[in-house]
Every structure is written in structure tokens, then in C-alpha cells.
Amino acid sequence: MDRVKEMSPQEADAMREFKKRIPDLMPKFKNDFFRNDLSLLRFLRARDLHLDRSEKMLRNHLKWREENHVNEILEAKIPINFFEDFPVKICGRDRKGHLVAAAQIGKWDFRSMVDAGLKDDFIWFVVQWIERGAAISDQMSTDETYYTQACIIFDFEGFSYMQLASKAFISMILDLIKVFEANYPEALCSIWVINTPSIFSIFWGIIKPFISERTTSKIRIFGCNKNKWRADIVTMIDEDNFPSLYSGANTTCPNFRLEVGLDAMKLSPSYKVYPKEDMTQVVVSPGQLYTVEVHAGYGMEINWNFCTDKFDIMFRVDFEDDEIVLEPCRVDSHLCVQKGRMTCERKGLYTLVFDNTYSSYTGKSLRYIVWTIRDSRLQYCIYCILHKLSSNLFLHEIVSSSGKCVRSLSLLLHLMNAASALSDEEVTVLCQFRKQAQNILPLLKNDFMRHDLSLIRFLRARNLNIVKAENLLRQHIVWRQKNNIDNILSVHLPPDFQFKYPVTACGYCRDGFPVVAFNAGRWNFREVVESGQEQTMMMYLERFFELFLELCSNMSTSEKYFTEFNVIVDLDGLELLQIASKEVREFGPRIVEMFIANYPELLRCAWIINAPTIFQFVWAIIRPLLTDRTASKIQILGSNRNTWRDNWIKRIDPDNIPSQYGGAITSCLTFKYELGWDVLNTYEVFPERELQKLVLNAGQDHTVEFLLQSGQRLTWNFRTDDYDIGFSVSLKTESEPLNIIGYSRLDSHLFLQKGTFLCEVDGTYSLCFHNSFSKFTAKALMYGCRITSAGIK
Numbered sequence: 001m002d003r004v005k006e007m008s009p010q011e012a013d014a015m016r017e018f019k020k021r022i023p024d025l026m027p028k029f030k031n032d033f034f035r036n037d038l039s040l041l042r043f044l045r046a047r048d049l050h051l052d053r054s055e056k057m058l059r060n061h062l063k064w065r066e067e068n069h070v071n072e073i074l075e076a077k078i079p080i081n082f083f084e085d086f087p088v089k090i091c092g093r094d095r096k097g098h099l100v101a102a103a104q105i106g107k108w109d110f111r112s113m114v115d116a117g118l119k120d121d122f123i124w125f126v127v128q129w130i131e132r133g134a135a136i137s138d139q140m141s142t143d144e145t146y147y148t149q150a151c152i153i154f155d156f157e158g159f160s161y162m163q164l165a166s167k168a169f170i171s172m173i174l175d176l177i178k179v180f181e182a183n184y185p186e187a188l189c190s191i192w193v194i195n196t197p198s199i200f201s202i203f204w205g206i207i208k209p210f211i212s213e214r215t216t217s218k219i220r221i222f223g224c225n226k227n228k229w230r231a232d233i234v235t236m237i238d239e240d241n242f243p244s245l246y247s248g249a250n251t252t253c254p255n256f257r258l259e260v261g262l263d264a265m266k267l268s269p270s271y272k273v274y275p276k277e278d279m280t281q282v283v284v285s286p287g288q289l290y291t292v293e294v295h296a297g298y299g300m301e302i303n304w305n306f307c308t309d310k311f312d313i314m315f316r317v318d319f320e321d322d323e324i325v326l327e328p329c330r331v332d333s334h335l336c337v338q339k340g341r342m343t344c345e346r347k348g349l350y351t352l353v354f355d356n357t358y359s360s361y362t363g364k365s366l367r368y369i370v371w372t373i374r375d376s377r378l379q380y381c382i383y384c385i386l387h388k389l390s391s392n393l394f395l396h397e398i399v400s401s402s403g404k405c406v407r408s409l410s411l412l413l414h415l416m417n418a419a420s421a422l423s424d425e426e427v428t429v430l431c432q433f434r435k436q437a438q439n440i441l442p443l444l445k446n447d448f449m450r451h452d453l454s455l456i457r458f459l460r461a462r463n464l465n466i467v468k469a470e471n472l473l474r475q476h477i478v479w480r481q482k483n484n485i486d487n488i489l490s491v492h493l494p495p496d497f498q499f500k501y502p503v504t505a506c507g508y509c510r511d512g513f514p515v516v517a518f519n520a521g522r523w524n525f526r527e528v529v530e531s532g533q534e535q536t537m538m539m540y541l542e543r544f545f546e547l548f549l550e551l552c553s554n555m556s557t558s559e560k561y562f563t564e565f566n567v568i569v570d571l572d573g574l575e576l577l578q579i580a581s582k583e584v585r586e587f588g589p590r591i592v593e594m595f596i597a598n599y600p601e602l603l604r605c606a607w608i609i610n611a612p613t614i615f616q617f618v619w620a621i622i623r624p625l626l627t628d629r630t631a632s633k634i635q636i637l638g639s640n641r642n643t644w645r646d647n648w649i650k651r652i653d654p655d656n657i658p659s660q661y662g663g664a665i666t667s668c669l670t671f672k673y674e675l676g677w678d679v680l681n682t683y684e685v686f687p688e689r690e691l692q693k694l695v696l697n698a699g700q701d702h703t704v705e706f707l708l709q710s711g712q713r714l715t716w717n718f719r720t721d722d723y724d725i726g727f728s729v730s731l732k733t734e735s736e737p738l739n740i741i742g743y744s745r746l747d748s749h750l751f752l753q754k755g756t757f758l759c760e761v762d763g764t765y766s767l768c769f770h771n772s773f774s775k776f777t778a779k780a781l782m783y784g785c786r787i788t789s790a791g792i793k
Contacts (some may be wrong), residue, residue: 014049030071033138038146046185061183087255092241098189099150106159114168149189157195177210191219194229244331251340271339279367284356292352296344303341306368308333314355429464448553453561461600504668507656517568529583564604572610592625606634654751660744667755683754686717691782696771704767708759715756718783720748726770
């Protein structure tokens with residue numbers, strides 16, 4: 001507060017005399033906040049302006065701080081579970097600007113903690129909290145206004161006799177009171193003790209004699225009558241600055257999390273409030289839910305206002321189908337307009353749930369408004385400014401005017417962009433990792449491989465252990481140099497390799513990462529080892545992984561980096577003959593070890609389908625070589641097509657999955673190095689009036705022929721009403737037809753099947769719709785085809 005207005009004339013006189021006595025103590029204070037007049041005044045007031053006793057108290061306090069290293073306690077290692085077991089909410093500010101906090105201490109299990117021998121740890125946990133409060137108050141203070149006190153709401157709901165019956169608990173509480181009274185006098189502005197049970201009077205009778213009269217005068221004790229304690233709280237704290245849990249208006253006041261921290265400058269919420277006439281009005285019937293769905297992207301902010309006419313209502317926020325992201329709370333929406341906001345850390349469906357299921361007879365008249373804010377343009381502008389500032393330096397650094405590196409650019413971008421793929425812990429570890437490995441980073445091929453999201457793959461592969469991750473990266477660089485991996489894309493391999501061991505370039509998952517598929521069950525690894533081509537196969541795979549890194553680099557932008565890919569591994573055709581070969585069983589693990597050691601965390605998700613019974617022997621060999629992170633990304637599925645489709649449809653749109661694997665694209669062709677990643681992002685969809693309709697009887701096929709010239713493109717759509725159908729494309733030759741797209745049974749009754757083909761050889765091409773496999777069921781087919789001129793894609 002204002003130091004002139006805060007002090008009485010007697011206190012100002014006492015302060016002048018007091019400061020004359022303690023010039024030797026001034027350098028011992030932690031910082032200017034603690035040596036400020038209003039901080040010193042607390043010691044004078046605690047001893048009724050008696051100079052000798054105040055000086056003694058202050059000297060004892062500084063001695064205690066020095067002996068117990070209190071100045072460094074915010075960096076001390078406190079049991080991390082304490083923040084979960086004994087949560088605290090930092091709510092906002094009171095009407096004078098003081099910090100407001102709240103704790104449900106009635107639900108804290110003190111007895112188990114003291115019985116576990118953690119009494120001293122808990123006392124220092126509380127001291128750390130007091131010091132954290134002082135640090136927050138310091139950040140809130142200005143040259144004109146100092147805040148040296150705080151308001152606290154202690155909720156005793158759930159406090160039981162089992163706690164009170166513990167002698168160790170009582171002893172610990174008395175020790176805490178002694179520490180507080182001796183070292184943090186006058187640190188409290190107001191305390192509300194609410195929802196006190198009947199046994200609280202016994203507890204209060206034990207501790208009150210140890211609390212000073214000045215502190216006792218600031219403690220307001222209430223029972224379970226919400227109307228009484230709420231009326232008292234709102235006289236000092238605005239409703240937006242205490243949680244809805246305590247009959248306030250702030251529905252989004254989370255428990256403090258050490259890893260997230262706190263921005264003191266944003267403590268007092270500033271919510272936009274809409275007039276009630278602008279809100280949607282509905283009635284939530286007894287025993288019913290009312291939901292509002294919001295499809296939100298990364299970094300999008302969801303905001304809401306809501307109120308009810310006469311009664312309270314339960315409120316929560318869910319993500320997707322089954323995850324609660326904002327805990328349910330029964331809020332007094334009839335007393336004040338409830339407000340809240342949340343920044344989306346994941347892309348998906350968020351559901352605001354207004355729950356009246358607890359009410360058997362009373363319907364609730366609800367008014368609400370929900371809106372979203374996207375700040376991507378601002379983020380991009382800031383990115384451009386930061387990038388320009390750092391253009392003459394290392395990309396990942398930003399430099400102050402004095403030339404000193406002040407922060408990692410990646411960290412700044414992470415803090416700005418909620419869509420970042422890095423957790424707070426990863427950001428911190430990554431900064432240390434960069435510093436540790438700075439001498440080897442220039443040896444990496446390009447800026448993409450030196451980017452944060454490329455380097456984090458090595459850290460994740462070693463569970464964020466910096467030493468192990470650095471060792472992995474160093475070994476990777478040695479391997480690249482030894483095998484000339486930087487130039488492997490220009491190496492010529494036997495031309496038949498990409499035909500004998502084909503890979504299908506499918507498209508992209510919903511998050512934008514590439515998707516590939518290959519029929520590993522038909523790759524003849526036995527032929528590879530028996531013909532002495534193990535090294536050639538290894539280079540073929542290394543070339544493929546490098547091509548994917550290059551593809552990811554080309555796809556990446558300043559707003560999003562791609563460093564992973566998805567893969568469908570089809571084991572149809574896997575035979576015991578392959579596994580029976582000792583050389584194959586030795587060569588397979590070498591491939592896996594190469595991938596794990598040099599392309600860690602390159603895999604986003606893998607589906608192994610059509611896995612036969614004998615695959616369990618293969619998996620028993622491979623699984624011990626995989627990290628738990630990699631293994632968790634692999635899903636092993638049998639031959640049930642419905643299981644595959646239901647599994648990956650959540651991640652990949654049907655237009656990016658080959659039709660033979662349950663998708664909608666019939667023309668996913670074999671990947672060719674000379675053509676690169678030539679995958680259509682979208683496929684043409686014909687108007688229904690252009691589709692021809694016919695009924696394909698059981699046991700019959702229908703063929704459509706086209707005379708095409710080189711360079712012309714044939715495009716098709718087709719679907720069936722209720723059942724699947726077979727499909728193939730072939731070129732007529734003098735002997736047998738040449739398969740362009742092999743026969744597959746397709747789920748044309750689930751998705752409109754689409755495809756396109758660029759003619760390279762003049763001739764007659766046939767599209768064949770097969771129903772010969774069906775003995776009893778006719779198929780209602782609709783199809784359409786188009787031919788575009790040469791040069792038009």
C-alpha cells in the first residue's frame with residue numbers, strides 16, 4: 001500500500017528511530033521488497049512499536065533465515081506430491097489489491113503425512129508457500145504501492161476427528177504457528193475460515209492461545225451457512241476474484257502447479273461480460289444435462305458467461321468423449337454471472353456441460369453465451385519480429401541490446417504458441433541440452449535437423465536424460481559420417497528394389513503428418529540375405545527415412561514443424577519360411593536397431609494389420625529392442641477390417657487411407673524416388689447427377705473401357721448402397737491384361753471411393769467392378785469417370 005497513507009504519525013516516528021538501529025541488517029535482506037518500510041513496519045506493529053523488542057524480533061528473523069537458507073527455499077526440493085496432496089488456489093486480488101488465495105484444508109490428509117515422518121518437510125513446504133506469496137506480492141508492487149499482506153480462505157469442509165486425535169498433527173500445527181508468528185508478523189490482511197464442523201471449536205481452543213491478538217482479530221470463523229460467509233467475503237473481494245467453488249464468479253481458478261508457475265501481472269481476472277439479453281436462454285429439466293459443443297484448435301481460447309434465474313447448477317468442461325478438463329462444480333449462478341476462459345492445449349471437441357441431474361424436481365432456467373478467440377495472426381507477427389531480431393545470430397537465440405543471450409527463441413515461441421509440441425519440462429531440458437551439445441550441432445545436416453522439434457526426439461528417446469541423449473546424438477552423427485548418410489539420396493540402388501519392396505504413399509493424417517503403407521508380409525527378406533544384399537536393403541531403408549526427413553523439412557513452416565510419420569504395416573502373406581531362416585532372424589533386429597538408434601521418435605503411429613499367429617515369435621524378438629515410448633505407438637491388429645478402420649479413422653481421414661485398407665482412395669500408387677512425394681491433397685468429387693446407376697447382379701462383373709493417350713488423366717468416383725464391391729484397373733495387351741491397380745474388395749458402401757490415374761502408355765484401359773465373389777447378393781452401383789487432357793492435373 002502507499003507507505004505514507006499506511007503509516008500513522010506515531011508509526012512514522014517509530015520507523016525513523018527503528019531504521020537508525022538496524023543499518024547493519026540492511027544488506028542481509030533478500031531484496032529491496034523485504035527492506036522496504038512497509039515490510040519493516042510489520043515487525044514494529046507485531047511488538048506494538050516497542051523498538052527494543054521489534055529489533056530483537058527482526059534480528060532473530062534474519063538469523064533464522066540465514067541458518068535455514070530461507071532465501072533459497074523457492075529452489076529447494078520439496079516432495080512433488082505435496083502440491084497435489086495439499087493444493088492451493090491463487091485466486092486474484094481483494095478490492096485493495098492484496099493477493100487472495102484459497103485452500104481446502106479440510107480435505108488435506110495431515111495425519112497420514114505426519115505418520116509418514118514428513119512433518120519437517122511439510123513445515124518447509126508451508127514456509128516455501130509464504131515466501132512464494134511474498135515474491136508474488138513483490139511482483140505486484142510498484143514504486144507508489146507496496147503489497148505486504150495477503151487474504152486467505154481456509155475451507156474446513158471434511159475436517160474430521162481423526163486429524164484432531166493425532167498428537168503429532170497438533171504438535172506440527174503449533175510448530176507452524178510459532179514459525180509464522182516469529183518470522184511473518186502482520187503478513188495476513190484477512191482470513192476466512194469457512195465450513196467449520198462442530199469439532200473445530202476444540203481445535204480452535206488448542207491453537208488460539210499461540211496466535212497473537214493482532215492476528216486473531218483478522219480471522220473470521222464461519223460455519224456451513226454459505227449466505228453468511230459469502231456476504232462477508234464480497235465486502236472485501238470482488239466476485240471475479242474468488243472461485244465459483246466458494247460462491248464466487250470465477251469458474252476457472254485451478255490449483256497452483258509448480259511446473260506452470262504464475263504470472264502475477266495477470267492475477268486479477270478481467271472477463272468480458274455480456275448483457276443477459278444477448279445470451280441464449282434454455283431450460284435444463286430435472287435430472288437432465290444441457291451441453292454446448294465447441295470444436296477448437298491448438299491455442300484457441302474458449303470463453304463463457306452463464307447464469308440461472310433462481311437456483312444453482314453443476315458445471316464442467318469435457319474434452320472429446322471421456323476426459324474432464326475442468327472439474328465439475330456446483331456454482332451459485334443465480335447469485336452472480338459465472339465467467340471463465342481456457343486456452344486449448346489440444347485440438348478437438350470441447351463440451352461445456354450444464355448438469356442438473358442432481359435435481360429430481362426443479363428445472364433450471366439457464367442463460368449462456370460461449371465465444372472463442374484465435375490469436376494466430378498476433379503469434380505469427382511476434383514470430384517474425386523475433387526471427388528478424390535473431391537473424392544474425394543462432395536461430396534459437398534472442399539477444400539483448402548488450403549482446404547477452406537472454407532467452408531461447410524456442411522457449412519464447414513455446415510460451416506464445418499453445419500449439420507447441422513441447423511440455424514445460426521439455427522446454428527447460430531442451431535449453432540445457434542445446435548448451436551441452438552446442439559443439440556438435442553444426443555437424444548436423446541442416447537447420448531442420450538442428451531445430452528444437454528435431455532435437456527433442458533424442459531427448460524423448462532417453463526420457464529427457466541430457467547425458468544419455470547427448471551420447472545418442474553423438475553416436476548418430478558418427479554413424480551419419482561413417483555411412484555418408486547426408487548424401488544417400490543421390491546414391492543409385494538396384495532399380496528393381498522399389499518394385500520388389502514397394503511402399504505406398506497414402507497422404508496425411510488429420511494433424512498433417514505423412515502416412516505411408518507397405519505390405520511387409522510379402523517382402524522377401526530371405527531372398528535378400530541369401531543373395532548377400534543385406535547392406536543394399538539397409539541403404540534402401542536409410543534412404544527412405546532420409547527422404548521422409550526431407551519431406552518433413554519441406555512441409556514445415558514457421559508455425560508448425562513436422563518431424564514424424566504414420567505407417568500401416570500389412571503382414572498379409574507372412575510365411576513361416578521367412579521366420580525359419582536364422583539369417584533373417586538376425587537381420588531383422590539389425591534394421592530395428594538402426595532405426596531406433598538413428599531415427600528416434602520419428603514414428604508417430606504404426607498399425608500392424610493382418611498379423612498372423614506366427615507374428616508373435618517375430619514380436620518376441622523385436623519388442624525388447626524398442627523403447628517403451630516407441631512400443632506404445634504400435635498397435636497390433638488382426639485381420640478384422642472393421643477393427644482397423646475404427647482404429648485409425650480417429651487419426652486419418654478416409655481420403656488419406658488406401659481403399660484396400662478400409663479407406664476411400666483407390667489409386668494410392670507405389671512410391672517412386674524419381675517422382676518424390678507425389679500425393680494429392682484432395683480428390684475430385686463428382687455431382688451425383690453425373691453418376692451412372694446400375695445393378696450388378698450376384699456373380700457378375702461390370703467393365704468400363706477407355707482409349708487413353710499418354711499424358712491423359714482418368715479420374716473416377718463410385719459407391720454402392722449397402723455392400724462392398726471389388727475393383728481393379730488394367731491395360732489391355734496382346735497377351736494378359738497388365739494390372740495398373742490390383743483387385744481389392746472395397747468398402748464402397750461406407751465411403752465414396754475416389755481415384756485418379758495418369759496414362760503413361762497409349763492403349764485401352766479397363767475399370768472393372770467385381771461382384772463375382774458374391775453368390776447371392778446384387779449390388780446397387782453408382783459410378784462416374786472423367787478424362788482430362790494432357791498437361792491438366
